[in-house]
Amino acid sequence: MTGTAGGARATAGPSVGAGEETAGGPGETGAAEGGLDARLVAERGTFRLDVALRAAPGEVVALLGPNGSGKTTALRALAGLLPLTGGHLRLDGEDLERRPPESRPVGVVFQDYLLFPHLTAVDNVAFGPRCRGTAKARARAEARAWLDRMGLADHAGKKPRGLSGGQAQRVALARALATRPRLLLLDEPLAALDARTRLDVRARLRHHLAGFEAVAVLVTHEPLDAMVLADRVVVVEDGRVVQEGSPADVARRPRTDYVARLVGLNLYRGEARGHTVRVDGGPVIATADDLTGPAFVAFPPGAVTLHGDRPTGSGARDARRCAVAGLESHGDLVRVDLTGELPLVSDLTTVAAAELDLRPGATVWAVVDAARARAYRA
């Protein structure tokens, strides 16, 4: 889907989390004490979540996973809306479980924002500080300042029904930040928006998160959101962490089929020997890397070329006979699912797909470009 990696997050940008009282905790040097240190064990019916999560102040962590993998359960446990049945939940060295959920320094932006429909934007944002005892005039002044920072000064007097999806999302973010949380939780922050609005809101959200000095955890099943918004991606499947790392690392070196499919890579596990990996089950793939021992090998669908007849010459040795299992358009390309000794996914131009007369069941010869096949330790 994407190999785009967010990479290192810029530290510049407005300091939206801090005022006279610093919202961010002790900073990077205090990472051992500061930030989030959690092991979330929780049950929901027969489902069991067991996820360890650590984040330094200023870090944005994305929980990425398929439907039903436990992301929302983890978020609810972090927010105190679901009790832990095991593990621990510490923030800046404090055991959060000792506090009732409503007095925890945690701000939540819910998927559908949950703005109060009868209150104006400014009163929605002032709500948190008011609940914590700030006088009305001061709470409203603070709320206006937050809306200002979000570029919403002109919309302060509007009620939610008069706001666009992107504006409502920023009001919800301002409302969460106005309580000066030390942990900010965002549940599928872009899910309620249409595709065009998403692009713009994603960029703005990235900017606001870059200026936030405490820990932010966002939940998404959309890899692009995770890649763009987060410093670190934690992939959850079936209630467990299956992989974590920088967006670039997860995209380049997937460790499960789910992650490989998300980032659009062919992925196999096997035994490396020099510039080859013998895949569990038999076939050998030539790779760019010199490695020995248990390994993954991954390459993009664009590294697989297809031929109607068995190629001759240099490619002949590595050509594999496959059957077309399915075809789908993928932007300007056609993605071809292939079965055979080595199941493969290949991307071809529409013209090449037409010339090969690809249909389900057709036989083709596939060649993997060894220079683009990367091997790494399993």
Ligand SMILES: Nc1ncnc2c1ncn2[C@@H]1O[C@H](COP(=O)(O)OP(=O)(O)OP(=O)(O)O)[C@@H](O)[C@H]1O
């Ligand atoms: N109220 C509930 N009672 C019992 N089981 C539940 C409840 N809510 C969720 N579950 C189960 O818990 C598991 C995890 O659900 P959760 O909503 O955390 O997943 P998710 O990763 O957030 O999925 P999605 O992307 O679809 O929101 C699922 O198998 C679901 O069936």
